[in-house]
Amino acid sequence: MPIYKAPLRDQQFVMHELLGAVEQLRAMPRYREIDADTVNQVVEEAGRFASEVLLPINRQGDEQGCAYDAKERTVRTPDGFAAAFDAFRDAGWQGLTADEEYGGQALPQLLQVAMDEMRCATNQSWTMYSGLTLGAYECIAHHGSAEQKALYLPKLVSAQWTGTMCLTEPHCGTDLGLLRTKATPQADGSYRITGNKIFISAGEHDMAENIIHLVLARLPDAPSGTRGISLFIVPKFLPEGKGADARVGARNTAYCGGIEHKMGIHGNSTCQMVFEDAGGWLIGEPNKGLNAMFVMMNSARLGVGVQGLGLNEAAYQNAAAYARDRLQGRALNASKAPEGAADPIILHADVRRMLLTARAYAEGGRAFAYWIALMADQQLHHPDEEQRKFGADMMALMTPIVKAFLTDNGFLRASECLQVFGGHGYIREWGMEQLVRDARINMIYEGTNTIQSLDLLGRKVLMDNGAKLRKFGALVQAFVAEHGTSAAMSEFVTPLADLGDKVQKLTMEIGMKALANQDEAGAAAVDYLRVVGHLVFAFFWARMAQVALARREADGDRVEPFYRAKLATARFYFQRLLPETAYHIRAARSGGKSLQEFATDWF
Numbered sequence: 235m236p237i238y239k240a241p242l243r244d245q246q247f248v249m250h251e252l253l254g255a256v257e258q259l260r261a262m263p264r265y266r267e268i269d270a271d272t273v274n275q276v277v278e279e280a281g282r283f284a285s286e287v288l289l290p291i292n293r294q295g296d297e298q299g300c301a302y303d304a305k306e307r308t309v310r311t312p313d314g315f316a317a318a319f320d321a322f323r324d325a326g327w328q329g330l331t332a333d334e335e336y337g338g339q340a341l342p343q344l345l346q347v348a349m350d351e352m353r354c355a356t357n358q359s360w361t362m363y364s365g366l367t368l369g370a371y372e373c374i375a376h377h378g379s380a381e382q383k384a385l386y387l388p389k390l391v392s393a394q395w396t397g398t399m400c401l402t403e404p405h406c407g408t409d410l411g412l413l414r415t416k417a418t419p420q421a422d423g424s425y426r427i428t429g430n431k432i433f434i435s436a437g438e439h440d441m442a443e444n445i446i447h448l449v450l451a452r453l454p455d456a457p458s459g460t461r462g463i464s465l466f467i468v469p470k471f472l473p474e475g476k477g478a479d480a481r482v483g484a485r486n487t488a489y490c491g492g493i494e495h496k497m498g499i500h501g502n503s504t505c506q507m508v509f510e511d512a513g514g515w516l517i518g519e520p521n522k523g524l525n526a527m528f529v530m531m532n533s534a535r536l537g538v539g540v541q542g543l544g545l546n547e548a549a550y551q552n553a554a555a556y557a558r559d560r561l562q563g564r565a566l567n568a569s570k571a572p573e574g575a576a577d578p579i580i581l582h583a584d585v586r587r588m589l590l591t592a593r594a595y596a597e598g599g600r601a602f603a604y605w606i607a608l609m610a611d612q613q614l615h616h617p618d619e620e621q622r623k624f625g626a627d628m629m630a631l632m633t634p635i636v637k638a639f640l641t642d643n644g645f646l647r648a649s650e651c652l653q654v655f656g657g658h659g660y661i662r663e664w665g666m667e668q669l670v671r672d673a674r675i676n677m678i679y680e681g682t683n684t685i686q687s688l689d690l691l692g693r694k695v696l697m698d699n700g701a702k703l704r705k706f707g708a709l710v711q712a713f714v715a716e717h718g719t720s721a722a723m724s725e726f727v728t729p730l731a732d733l734g735d736k737v738q739k740l741t742m743e744i745g746m747k748a749l750a751n752q753d754e755a756g757a758a759a760v761d762y763l764r765v766v767g768h769l770v771f772a773f774f775w776a777r778m779a780q781v782a783l784a785r786r787e788a789d790g791d792r793v794e795p796f797y798r799a800k801l802a803t804a805r806f807y808f809q810r811l812l813p814e815t816a817y818h819i820r821a822a823r824s825g826g827k828s829l830q831e832f833a834t835d836w837f
């Protein structure tokens with residue numbers, strides 16, 4: 235059985251020592267009352283819920299999967315899922331960050347991200363049901379009418395009702411401009427929705443009394459392509475009554491026509507949804523549905539990045555525990571356990587490399603994701619307009635990086651941690667193969683990681699002439715200027731500054747080439763995201779090293795081993811992982827010719 239221990243010490247380090255989160259949050263009127271005790275207590279409780287409620291049902295969720303009843307067109311989730319959702323609902327976790335007027339607790343996004351990391355580490359499939367509900371809440375809160383907010387938000391906040399996002403159709407995945415689902419206006423102001431959606435996560439289940447589908451569809455006179463897409467609320471059961479007193483009424487004609495049998499996340503129902511003239515209501519303006527849906531998609535992209543982080547951490551913890559116990563061969567230098575038949579594999583250099591790689595990506599990812607959570611609040615709630623703009627720019631720039639970099643790392647680290655188990659990782663007993671299978675989807679949904687890289691390079695960097703990237707670069711430069719003269723910091727600051735320069739040059743070079751030929755951006759994008767992802771990680775690893783060094787200086791020999799481990803991991807990151815950028819810079823600079831000169835009919 236896989237193990238999991240909430241990484242509370244590291245979470246506290248990131249929140250308090252690295253980011254000074256409480257101080258930053260208290261600058262925002264919404265969080266004026268927040269304090270470190272509250273933050274720590276919530277994270278501890280969330281960790282307990284993850285370890286004690288979600289972890290024990292993760293394995294059976296994978297083995298049982300969801301079951302579809304074709305007669306009733308319903309889905310039964312694995313044993314224990316509904317009970318865990320009841321416990322989650324009763325404890326009020328769904329409303330952690332939601333507005334108080336809808337029954338939420340109005341706590342910072344930081345706590346949501348910390349909770350999600352632990353929930354995904356212990357049960358990604360289960361966590362998706364509430365993750366989509368949070369996305370639906372955010373979308374309706376931003377774009378819904380006053381009436382829609384009053385009706386739906388309290389139910390979503392209490393998790394009495396759950397949410398979905400219905401974009402994908404059989405012929406239309408990445409390219410939403412191809413979408414065909416139709417919306418026909420009715421005399422009473424509502425719409426009839428007709429069409430087929432596929433791959434709809436949490437589209438049908440037995441964990442809540444109603445499911446609120448947010449559906450992209452076309453109005454009769456809509457322009458073609460993405461300019462003609464509108465967004466609709468389509469409930470499974472039509473609500474009766476108004477506001478918070480609403481109850482579920484008649485069954486709407488929005489059904490699950492079947493579920494997918496897939497590689498991982500078996501406990502989450504992936505549904506084919508059939509809308510047969512189903513009653514729906516427009517959210518936001520006609521033909522502006524994609525804009526409205528972007529609120530949900532951006533929230534989901536951050537959530538998916540955090541899924542990658544959670545699985546990375548879970549894989550690391552299990553591999554480290556196994557490597558301490560498993561005895562094979564002798565350490566090359568000197569046996570540490572001469573009395574035994576063999577040494578633990580944790581002494582072998584390559585096993586240590588695999589473990590340290592997973593640890594460095596997990597801790598770097600945590601620092602990055604928690605900082606982004608602060609930016610998410612800053613963009614909405616900071617009293618200073620410039621700070622709000624800074625938060626919004628960082629969110630825009632970093633969303634594709636969080637999504638793609640953390641999920642690539644999550645899958646690759648899960649696979650490498652499975653390797654630590656040798657053949658025992660490949661069999662089911664230890665749970666490692668489930669982590670690998672579950673982690674694979676994160677690189678695909680919510681816009682494949684290729685699409686994230688195109689978004690980063692095209693929309694977020696080149697289209698705004700690198701302005702947002704320069705804002706992040708200014709943070710890096712300020713750190714380099716402050717610590718560049720410290721001898722102890724030079725092993726971190728020098729490569730950070732060097733990478734910053736290289737990213738600048740690479741961006742200009744690709745930008746110039748792309749002006750002449752857009753294929754050049756397409757050819758460079760995936761490598762480019764990997765390089766910028768490392769710039770972000772190098773920045774946070776250098777900052778973490780600086781905090782650890784300061785503690786070592788203050789505490790001398792009595793310094794807590796945690797800080798020594800942090801420094802050692804920082805060194806490993808800079809010496810063994812950051813050099814990956816040399817390869818990606820070279821590949822990105824090589825341009826698109828080698829991809830294009832191969833004729834399509836030679837494949």
Ligand SMILES: Cc1cc2nc3c(=O)[nH]c(=O)nc-3n(C[C@H](O)[C@H](O)[C@H](O)COP(=O)(O)OP(=O)(O)OC[C@H]3O[C@@H](n4cnc5c(N)ncnc54)[C@H](O)[C@@H]3O)c2cc1C
Nearest residue numbers: 399400401402406407408433434435504679680681682684
């Ligand atoms: C388990 C699961 C759950 C899902 N949950 C949901 C959900 O809740 N709601 C929902 O609406 N959808 C959901 N999806 C759908 C998911 O978002 C899509 O599968 C994903 O966006 C990719 O679309 P596609 O599968 O049609 O692939 P395609 O769009 O056909 O892409 C195929 C390949 O081509 C590449 N490609 C496509 N266009 C370009 C381009 N312009 N440039 C470069 N490369 C390109 C892609 O990167 C990919 O590698 C889910 C999918 C799965 C498998």
